[in-house]
Amino acid sequence: MYDATSPAGFTCPDLNKFARLDELGLEVTGQRLEPDRAVLACRVVEPDQWCRRCGCEGRARDTVTRRLAHEPLGWRPTMLVVTVRRYRCTGCGHVWRQDTSLAAEPRAKLSRRGLRWALEAIVCQHLTVARVAEGLDVAWNTANDAVLAEGKRVLINDTTRLDRVRVIGVDEHLWRHTRRGDKYVTVIIDLTAIREGTGTARLLDMIQGRSKQAFKTWLAERPEAWRERVEVVAMDGFTGFKTAASEELPDAVAVMDPFHVVRLAGDALHRCRRRVQQAIHGNRGRKEDPLYRARRTLHTGADLLTGKQTDRLTALFADEQHVEVEATWGIYQRMIAAYREQDRRRGRELMVNLIESVSHGVPKTLTEIITLGRTLKKREDDLLAYFDRPGTSNGPTEAINGRLEHLRGSALGFRNLTNYVARSLLEAGGFRPPLHPRS
Structure with missing residues (x-):
């Protein structure tokens, strides 16, 4: 039986x-050891x-000390007080000190292990800078x-970070809640690993503003060879992103994300319910009104309805x-059914039929x-491109937006956009610090 108290397998501390x-x-x-x-x-x-x-041999002159914050041991802060010897050359009289670059960067206050x-x-642990x-x-x-400088060195300034990008996603992001100043940024996401099934999405860059010009400028600044390699751009319904991608990436295919397409139909259903509510009762929905009581049930997929919800809609x-x-509810459900169809060819046929049915002959009431039909017809190619390219979705872009929301909440908000971009790239840019095995 193994005895943990025996010297076997242990060495001197x-x-x-x-x-x-x-x-x-x-x-x-x-x-x-201090308290x-x-x-x-x-x-x-x-x-x-x-x-x-x-090149002559030096003679020890004196010593100086250098204090470095080290990685905490047992979560107890650890400080290194390094004694550095200084030498004077016996030939030319030059004075220098021992090289400590292996321990820390020049003038740094953190050791390399601490950094x-x-x-x-x-x-990895998603701790705040304060912690x-x-x-x-x-x-x-x-x-x-220290963290931002190291992150910039190993990630942001990495010239090979964009080399393997073939599929990108673009979306807007609200980075601060203020009444003044630009509150929005445009985030560009690498979706290549998602489509290939080899990894997760990662944040490529974040630029100020949410206009066509902001995205177009960012694309124009990339090398021509990189732009030629981009095959797909996933986006929402904002036409500015579509136009910018068409002008700067003419060979890339634009894919409108299913989440945003279904949201267009959901918004149409919501507006229709509110309009009918006003026309019948002359006021906004109240808890005893049938339309108001069914507002959430109306947005539930038909295949997910419970018996009680089905009875509620039947009565409605x-x-x-x-x-x-x-x-309008029927159009909404047909769109959901098209995207949930396991056979993508069949799903594409359902979507084509849906677009045709809402583009012509719709009653004026x-x-x-009618508005939804115009939008779907205008972006028909982008909608149908989703069915031709499995694994291409802007959903991971929304997921990264959620991670950035959590980052901003943990930090209790940001005031400096440069710091926010750098922290966001560390959080969602696919960066993983090298983990050295314990000796």
Whole structure:
């Protein structure tokens, strides 16, 4: 039977390996435990006594200390007090200090292990900068500046980040709730891995504004070879994105997302219900009004209705005054059925028939269906392109928008768009800090 208290399988305690200081070229010489943190006294392992100017051997002159915030051990902030020896050249008199670049960047306040821990905490664990700063026992600005600088170096400035992009999604995003200033940005998402089934969507970029010109400018700034490789652009019903994609990506196919198409039909049904409500009762819906009571049931797919909901709709449509609502509801259900059809060829046929039926011969009283028909006819190619390209949807774009909403809520809002873009790229840009195995 294995005895955990026996020496077998255990080695002598090694604080250098436990604190991962051997990766940083440091060696522990002492420790001090304080109520709120641990302090490790360290020295640089490599002597580095040769002059960098003339190559002569240097003579030890004195020492200086460098304080670095290290990754917390047991969530107790850990501070490294590194003793750095200075040398004077016996030939030219040049003075230099031991190289500590393995431990930290020049003038940095975080060790490389501390910086890696901060990136993992923000990207993988979704912690706030305030929580990371608390774990490192540094100021908020110190942690934020270090994380953003490292994220920019390894992700934002990576020239190969856009190389394999073939399918993109575009959507608007509300990044702040203020009365003044531009509140919207345009997000561009890489959907290539989703279509190929090899991974998840990732945020490519975020640009200020939500206009055709904003998206068009971003596309124009990309290399021509990259634009030629883009095959599909998934989007919502905003014609500005459609026009920009057509002008800058003439060979790419625009795909209108099913979520937004169904939403158009749902909005038409909602407006029709409200119009009929006003025409019959002369007021907005009240809890005792049949149309108001059925407002949520009307937007439920026919195949998901319970027995009680079916009876409610049957009673609702039995009233001839609700015939316009019933007609609009039928169009809404036909659209849902087309998208839920397992056979994409059959689903495409259902959608083609639906577009044709709402584009001609609709009674003038069904104003909502007439408006819907014009939109569907205008974007018919974009709607039908969804059935020809399995796996192409703007749904992952909406999912990333949701992650960014959570990010903004965790941070209690952002005031600086540059910081928000950088944090968003770390959160949803597909970045994963390198995880080194524990020694």
